[in-house]
Amino acid sequence: MKHTAPPQEQDAGLGPDSVQVEPRVIAVGDLLAATLIVTGYPAEVGPGWLEPLLTYPGRLDVSLHVEPVPAATASARLRRQRARLEASRRIGHRRGGLDDPETEAAAADAAELAWRVARGEGKLFRAGLYLTVYAPDREQLAGELSAVRALAESMLLRCQPATWRMLQGWTTCLPLGTDRLQAVRTFDTEALAACFPFASPDLPRSAAGSGSGVGEVLYGLNAAASGMVLWDRFAQDNHNSVTLARSGAGKSYLTKLEVLRLLYQGVQVRVVDPEDEYARLADAAGGTVIRPGAPGVRINPFDLPPDGTPDPLTRRVLFLHSFLAVLLGQAFPPSEKALLDAAVLSAYRAVGITGDPATHHLPAPLLSGLAAALAGMEDPAAGRLAAQLAPYTTGSHRQLFDGPTTHRADGHLAVYSLREVPDELKPAATMLCLDAVWRTVTDPADRRPRLVVIDEAWLLMRDEHSARFLHRMAKSSRKHWAGLAVVTQDTADLLATDLGRAVVANAATQILLRQAPQAIDAVTEAFRLSAGEAAYLLTAPRGEALLCAGPGQRAAFTAAASPAEHRLITTDPGELADGER
Structure with missing residues (x-):
């Protein structure tokens, strides 16, 4: 025909x-x-x-x-099917035959399905x-x-x-x-x-399964197949991730895409953003943008943790030791540590705050209070420390510290944009922002799933004290239902230190985009890549990535964003210029 x-x-x-x-x-x-x-x-x-x-x-x-089969019809058919199977089994027994494994399995499946349909658990x-x-x-x-x-x-x-x-x-x-x-x-x-390709076969359901209370997020399309790559970071052994790539490979684009889709799931997100890349996303999603370094924006490092934190004053004093080491760019000898400890406690006492929790609601002291306490000591080393603090209390860098904290990170999305912070202060300002975020994460009165994003994490990894602070966050975040997302382009520097490798080891979700040839050997060794995977990462187009989640659980994918999402997360100068026109 x-x-x-x-x-x-x-x-x-x-x-x-x-x-x-x-x-x-x-x-x-x-x-x-x-x-x-x-x-x-x-x-x-x-x-x-x-x-x-x-x-x-x-x-x-x-x-x-x-x-679809109507429920009444389905129930009637299952009853007839079970009756036929039972009749076949009884006839076989009456004739002295052995049990038929296929008939027995079919009868058990039919019975289970009948119960599920009756309870409304399936159709x-x-x-x-x-x-x-x-x-x-x-x-x-x-x-x-x-x-x-x-x-x-x-x-x-x-x-x-x-x-x-x-x-x-x-x-x-x-x-x-x-x-x-x-x-x-x-x-x-x-x-x-299960027929539909809504998950990658490279990531078994047992690894990417739900049950976390958050749900899976679409990362993109499988680069080697027609399926989708969905992932639930909150269903893994820990909720942390590392995203490593060379500049321009699309790491921030992919991170912003996940942030946006986690907001759909009800996850609270906090972002430390050195380059003001998340501001448009925050404005569109109804979030808060805090710009340390801008006129009138201050963060007080002496703020105490929220109520319910065990021994908050001692914890704050320990944090201030690390913060001051980052701020002044030096490691203190034991004698100076003792002086700083006494001066910090003296500054708190000067405003009425002691170890008694009843005093912790009082306004916290400022950095200038610490400088005054050091200046009042007779030890010459204390005078030198007070002089080193002068640029941050009375000098050109005082703007960030010369008053109480002006902005609180409330709501579902808060972005700390550090573009206005001078380069000399960025490590200290990043640590301050992380500390403010960590106080929110560890608040025992407000438990919810959270994601903390640290873009350009190499700023913290340059200093040992801030790197240790980041490492502690990576190890402790899961206890507070939070995930730490570390994003950086200096892959070799991150993997060259023990603390950097420890941060990677504490991330159950590892995302690798295009790598520089100078860093591929370190990446191959750290993530146990095959020769094919290493070659793929050397030539991967922008937006393509390799998701690593343990032995045998790897999937290459291309980030997929809708046009509306793309407009919010792109940082391409040409596209932004066209949008402004």
Whole structure:
């Protein structure tokens, strides 16, 4: 049978110029096609079980037609099925036969499914699965059919050709929503949901599973297949991540995309942003942007932790030791540490704050109070320390410290933008912002899932004290239902230190984008990359990444953002200039 499309359809490009139908083959324009009907299925399937067919390298149309079965009809059919299976089993016993494993398994499955349908935990669907293979000639079509059938058999799928019904098979696989073959089987909700490629087979469900209370986030499209890469960082052993890439590879773009999608899930996000890249996202999402270094914006390092923190004064004194070491750029000898300890406590006492929790509501002292306490000591070393603090109390760098904290990071999204901070103060300002964020994270009165993003983390890793502070956060964040996202372009510097490697080791989610040739050897060793993975990271286009989540759990993906999301997170100067016009 041969059908020629009308001239108006040919001109409109609505279909092939001709269709010639044979018993086992259909000629569609310049191609030959044949349809296979899937008639047998495995007893159990996992997520994304159709992925091998969807990623077949040849031209293959996979069509899945689904029709829901009404609950009353489903219950009646299950009762009849269970009755037939039970009757078969009793007849076999009466005749003295052995138990049939297939019948026993089918009876158990039918009983379990009947209970799930009765409790409303699942539904039944009639589903038909069809495969249409294309090739330019008969010889290649026969080879493609053999390859597809072998692939299907490896998936425990039995296929039969749609003999004498090739036209119906071809139209069934067109995007028309019409099943003209009606070779359907009954699926339950779970098995049907597993058909869809909503997860990468490279990341098993056991690793990327839900149950965290947050849910999975779409990272992008699988770079080697047609599936999606979804990941739930809060379902891992810890909630931390590291994102490593060379400049311009798309690490901040990917991080902002995850931030935006975690906000959809109700996660509270705090960002330390050295380059003001997150401000547009924060404005669009109704977040708060705090700009330390700008006129009138101050952060007081002496602020005490929230109520409920054990021994808050002692914890604050210990933090101030580390902060002052970063601020002054030196490690204090034991004698000077003792002087600083006494001066800090003296500054607190000067405003009425002691170890008694009843005094902790009083306004905290300022950095100038510490300088005054040091200046009042008779030890010459105290006078030298007070002189070193002068630029930050009365000199050109006092703007950040010369008053109480002016802004509180409230709400679902808060961004600390450090662009206005002088380069000399950025490590100390970053540590101050992290401390303010950490006080929010550890607040026992407000427990919720949180993500703390530290962009350009190399600013902290340059100093040993700030690196130790970051390491403590990485080790402790999970206890407070928080994840620490470390993003940096100085991969080699991060992996060259013990503390940097410890931060990486405490991140269950590791994302690698394009790497510089100078750093690839260190990355390969640290993440145990294969030669192929290392070569991929040397040539990966912008936006492509390798997600590492443990042995055998790796997936290459391309970040996928909607146009609306892209407008909020892009930092491409050309696109931003076009948007301003």
